[in-house]
Amino acid sequence: MQKTSFKGKVILGIEHTEYNDRQITIHNNSTPNTIYTLVIQSGTLKDIHGQTLEHDHSEQPIQFHVHDSPPLLDDISGAT
Secondary structure, eight states, X not given: OEEEEETTXXXXXXXXXSSOXXXXXXXXXXXXXXXXXXXXXXXXXXXXXXXXXXXXXXOOOEEEEEOSSSSOOOOOOSOO
């Protein structure tokens, strides 16, 4: 799992599961009712075996909302 800290306030972890190669899980400790934009840069996201995941090169941002009631379990859809 990768973890990133933004200005020391938010810890964001992205987990790619072995049994479902089309799903990622995002863990964070952010404030409820916050909207983030996730941009996946071409060639930077790798699977659990270290292979670069295919990308459509559009690099369109994906917006997701952190709801007030944890745990958040939802789908993020977009061209990846």
